[in-house]
Amino acid sequence: MIEYAKQALKGDQRAGARLIRLLEEQNPEGTKGLEYLFPHSGKAAVIGITGPPGAGKSTIIEKLITEYRQKKLKVGVIAVDPSSPNSGGAILGDRLRMRNHADDPGVFIRSIATRGYQGGLSRAVFGTMIVLDAMGYDPIIIETVGIGQDEVEIDQIAHTTAVISIPGMGDHIQAMKAGILEIGDIFVMNKSDHPNADMAMNHLNTMLQSKNIPEDEWKPLLIQTVGKENKGITELIRGFDSHREHLMNNHRFDEISTRRSLYFFKRLITDHVTEKTLQFILTNPKYITLTDSLKQFKTDPFSAAKKMTENLKYSLKS
Amino acid sequence: MIEYAKQALKGDQRAGARLIRLLEEQNPEGTKGLEYLFPHSGKAAVIGITGPPGAGKSTIIEKLITEYRQKKLKVGVIAVDPSSPNSGGAILGDRLRMRNHADDPGVFIRSIATRGYQGGLSRAVFGTMIVLDAMGYDPIIIETVGIGQDEVEIDQIAHTTAVISIPGMGDHIQAMKAGILEIGDIFVMNKSDHPNADMAMNHLNTMLQSKNIPEDEWKPLLIQTVGKENKGITELIRGFDSHREHLMNNHRFDEISTRRSLYFFKRLITDHVTEKTLQFILTNPKYITLTDSLKQFKTDPFSAAKKMTENLKYSLKS
Numbered sequence: 090m091i092e093y094a095k096q097a098l099k100g101d102q103r104a105g106a107r108l109i110r111l112l113e114e115q116n117p118e119g120t121k122g123l124e125y126l127f128p129h130s131g132k133a134a135v136i137g138i139t140g141p142p143g144a145g146k147s148t149i150i151e152k153l154i155t156e157y158r159q160k161k162l163k164v165g166v167i168a169v170d171p172s173s174p175n176s177g178g179a180i181l182g183d184r185l186r187m188r189n190h191a192d193d194p195g196v197f198i199r200s201i202a203t204r205g206y207q208g209g210l211s212r213a214v215f216g217t218m219i220v221l222d223a224m225g226y227d228p229i230i231i232e233t234v235g236i237g238q239d240e241v242e243i244d245q246i247a248h249t250t251a252v253i254s255i256p257g258m259g260d261h262i263q264a265m266k267a268g269i270l271e272i273g274d275i276f277v278m279n280k281s282d283h284p285n286a287d288m289a290m291n292h293l294n295t296m297l298q299s300k301n302i303p304e305d306e307w308k309p310l311l312i313q314t315v316g317k318e319n320k321g322i323t324e325l326i327r328g329f330d331s332h333r334e335h336l337m338n339n340h341r342f343d344e345i346s347t348r349r350s351l352y353f354f355k356r357l358i359t360d361h362v363t364e365k366t367l368q369f370i371l372t373n374p375k376y377i378t379l380t381d382s383l384k385q386f387k388t389d390p391f392s393a394a395k396k397m398t399e400n401l402k403y404s405l406k407s
Numbered sequence: 408m409i410e411y412a413k414q415a416l417k418g419d420q421r422a423g424a425r426l427i428r429l430l431e432e433q434n435p436e437g438t439k440g441l442e443y444l445f446p447h448s449g450k451a452a453v454i455g456i457t458g459p460p461g462a463g464k465s466t467i468i469e470k471l472i473t474e475y476r477q478k479k480l481k482v483g484v485i486a487v488d489p490s491s492p493n494s495g496g497a498i499l500g501d502r503l504r505m506r507n508h509a510d511d512p513g514v515f516i517r518s519i520a521t522r523g524y525q526g527g528l529s530r531a532v533f534g535t536m537i538v539l540d541a542m543g544y545d546p547i548i549i550e551t552v553g554i555g556q557d558e559v560e561i562d563q564i565a566h567t568t569a570v571i572s573i574p575g576m577g578d579h580i581q582a583m584k585a586g587i588l589e590i591g592d593i594f595v596m597n598k599s600d601h602p603n604a605d606m607a608m609n610h611l612n613t614m615l616q617s618k619n620i621p622e623d624e625w626k627p628l629l630i631q632t633v634g635k636e637n638k639g640i641t642e643l644i645r646g647f648d649s650h651r652e653h654l655m656n657n658h659r660f661d662e663i664s665t666r667r668s669l670y671f672f673k674r675l676i677t678d679h680v681t682e683k684t685l686q687f688i689l690t691n692p693k694y695i696t697l698t699d700s701l702k703q704f705k706t707d708p709f710s711a712a713k714k715m716t717e718n719l720k721y722s723l724k725s
Contacts, residue, residue, distance in 0.1 A: 112709075120709050127707035212709075219707065347704050354701060357712035358688065359681045362719065366680045367673060369721040383672060386665050389445035389537065391430075391438050391530075394675035401680065403687040406718040 094122035097224055098129060102194055105220050109199065112216035123216060129223035131346050133165070134333050136230045137247030144253040145279040146232055148316035149325070153230065154190055156322050165226030166198040167217050169233045197226050211356035214246075215349075228329065244272035245352045248345050249332045251275040251325070256289040273309055275328045281313035281321070307335050370397045412440035415542055416447060420512055423538050427517065430534035441534060447541035449664050451483070452651050454548045455565030462571040463597040464550055466634035467643070471548065472508055474640050483544030484516040485535050487551045515544050529674035532564075533667075546647065562590035563670045566663050567650045569593040569643070574607040591627055593646045599631035599639070625653050688715045 093111070096104035108126075111119030140146050150166060157164045190196035199221075201213050214231070221229050233243050244250050252273035276297065278290055294311060302308055310328045314321030336342040371380055376397055382388040411429070414422035426444075429437030458464050468484060475482045508514035517539075519531050532549070539547050551561050562568050570591035594615065596608055612629055620626055628646045632639030654660040689698055694715055700706040 120713065124707055124710050128705075131704055215708065343704070347702060350701065350704055350708050354708035354712055355681075355685060357708055358685055358716060359677070361712055361716040362680060362684045363673075363677045365716070365719065366684070366721065367676055370676065373723065375723060383668065384665060386449055386661070386668055387446075389442055390533065390668050390672035390675055392442050394672055394679055395438065398676060398679040398683070400724040401683065402722045402724050403684065404720045404722060405691065405693060406720050 091121055091125050094125040097122075097220060098126065100194065100224065102197060105197065105224055106199075109213075109217050109220055112220075113213045115212070119216070123219055126219055126223035130219045131222065131343070132225075133218075133222040133227035133229045134249065134329070134342075135218065135247045135349070136228050136329055137243035137250040138230055138232050138253060139243050139250065140253030140277075140279075144255050145316045146253050149253065149277070149279060149314060149322070150230055150232060152316060152319050152322045153326065154196055156326055157228070158190075158193065158195055161195075162228070163195045163224075163226045164197075165218075165221035165224075165229040166196070167214060167221070167229065167231045168198070168200045169214060169231065197221055197224070211353055212360065215353040215356075218246075246349050248336060248342060249274050249329055251277055251329075253277045253279050254289070254293070255280045256283040256285040274307060274332050275310045275312060275325070277312050277314055277321075277325060279314045279316050282315050282318075286313070305339075307332065366401070370401075409439055409443050412443040415440075415538060416444065418512065418542065420515060423515065423542055424517075427531075427535050427538055430538075431531045433530070437534070441537055444537055444541035448537045449540065449661070450543075451536075451540040451545035451547045452567065452647070452660075453536065453565045453667070454546050454647055455561035455568040456548060456550050456571060457561050457568065458571030458595075458597075462573050463632075463634040464571050467571065467595070467597060467632060467640070468548055468550060470634060470637050470640045471644065472514055474644055475546070476508075476511065476513055479513075480546070481513045481542075481544045482515075483536075483539035483542075483547040484514070485532060485539070485547065485549045486516070486518045487532060487549065515539055515542070529671055530678065533671040533674075536564075564667050566654060566660060567592045567647055569595055569647075571595045571597050572607070572611070573598045574601040574603040592625060592650050593628045593630060593643070595630050595632055595639075595643060597632045597634050600633050600636075604631070623657075625650065684719070688719075 093104040093108040097108055108119060108122045112123060113119075138146055138150060147168075150168075154164050154166065190198065199217050201217065218229060218231070231243065231247060250272050252275070254276065256278065276293060278286060278293065280286070281290070283289075290311070290313065297309055297311060300309075310332075312321055312324050312328055314325060316322075333342070336345065370376060379388060379393055379396060383390065383393045411422040411426040415426055426437060426440045430441060431437075456464055456468060465486075468486075472482050472484065508516065517535050519535065536547060536549070549561065549565060568590050570593070572594065574596065594611060596604060596611065598604070599608070601607075608629070608631065615627055615629060618627075628650075630639055630642050630646055632643060634640075651660070654663065688694060697706060697711055697714060701708065701711045
């Protein structure tokens with residue numbers, strides 16, 4: 090609703106939260122509100138924080154919030170929360186811990202459960218980002234578990250991506266070789282008071298050194314933290330700031346915002362057209378035999394999908 | 408390639424593996440091979456095993472394989488492996504442990520990394536299932552981390568879904584209320600030699616009891632295991648068998664196979680049409696202004712996606 094959008098712009102958290110809910114429910118009023126807010130967005134730095142369960146992401150975010158608040162910055166947090174049954178331990182508890190800031194209008198925490206979205210997760214995450222951005226929350230921290238099956242790919246969304254790791258995750262480090270080096274702008278070794286921390290740091294450092302980075306590009310930072318003791322948080326924020334500065338100096342900041350916008354646009358298009366296309370195909374008289382054969386387990390889905398899409402033509406209603 | 412498909416049907420593991428690779432690469436020869444194999448599939452029981460990292464899924468699967476082999480059954484395992492950087496600890500190690508069976512032609516283990524698939528994961532998983540099924544592997548065990556962001560939804564695919572849990576996961580149990588009760592046919596409390604095991608069992612039991620299950624429907628089983636000590640594995644297999652029998656008696660077994668086939672068909676259609684639709688839309692002269700405005704961050708993606716899809720019309724090339 091435009092009314093909610095207007096109130097949100099004035100800083101009304103509750104109106105913002107209501108607007109976000111309308112968006113999640115795919116209520117057309119939500120889209121209208123978003124249209125209204127969109128021109129006011131695009132200013133916030135989006136910081137992605139990703140890492141395996143148990144790495145201490147939520148504790149670090151908690152400390153980041155506190156320090157950003159001391160600097161009088163308004164902080165938004167979007168926690169993409171694998172709230173499914175099988176998510177494992179700490180998540181609900183972590184969420185609660187962040188509630189410390191529940192009464193502070195300078196902090197807007199939104200936990201988005203992944204379960205049940207089935208393709209609509211992007212809508213919820215992006216909608217929330219625009220609302221928070223327009224409301225003046227900056228930075229906006231987005232937390233994902235990032236196990237590689239994420240519907241929302243953090244490196245496509247964030248200006249700055251921080252990868253949290255902890256000592257003793259040998260396999261994790263191994264796996265890092267596979268791709269994490271590509272997405273991290275900042276690597277955080279949390280729980281760096283752990284006996285194996287030095288070894289883990291050396292490993293990570295060696296890997297980062299082995300990357301061939303052109304002179305004018307960003308060199309990933311490696312930062313040690315002990316989240317629970319608030320150690321390294323100031324350095325981490327300094328890291329975020331200097332990466333933002335780097336993006337600004339290279340005219341990359343707005344470029345990333347636009348890329349994100351296009352990324353979500355593509356996701357939204359997919360959501361829109363999938364059902365429509367399926368309906369067209371599955372009810373098309375030409376395909377009745379093929380559909381039946383598929384339903385009777387006589388035709389394999391690969392061939393059926395190929396046959397049914399290769400002659401598909403698009404046009405626009407005039 | 409048909410040749411690979413023919414050899415796979417004769418039991419040649421290597422030919423099967425090659426065919427699977429062709430499918431993953433979206434090589435049209437792979438689809439041909441699959442078409443050839445499809446009529447031979449549909450017999451295997453597909454068992455989904457899901458649970459959080461650290462619950463002991465891989466150890467249990469390892470023991471299941473051993474016991475199924477003693478019964479002279481051919482076992483297929485598809486491990487959907489969150490091989491991304493951020494996957495956390497044990498996964499690579501677990502995979503290796505299963506390699507014990509690498510030289511046994513009665514065991515076909517395929518680990519499918521989720522990273523980099525971006526929508527093509529379904530293709531790989533389903534293709535592999537058909538190949539293994541046609542080759543006579545039965546049961547086919549599919550392992551997922553299942554944190555709710557899975558691209559492949561285990562309860563849409565498996566005949567029988569087992570949810571592995573361990574004592575001391577208070578939040579996990581809490582989260583279970585949210586939806587896991589719906590998808591589990593069998594609940595496994597692993598590490599049941601743990602001091603808190605009885606309490607955890609009671610919790611789970613109470614929740615299961617509170618479910619209102621009609622007389623003729625399956626009542627979820629609750630089974631205790633200690634994977635490392637091979638305890639409860641026989642009971643678990645008995646559970647799988649009795650659930651399969653239940654499905655057979657109620658003519659549900661083939662129904663589920665067909666549902667799975669349709670599920671993957673829809674996924675494949677989505678893969679096919681998304682790019683096609685985007686290309687049509689983004690190059691359509693009518694939308695040049697809108698596309699530019701989107702690229703310049705002037706129009707919000709929600710409105711753009713809506714406008715661009717609401718007039719979309721489908722037809723078939725004659």
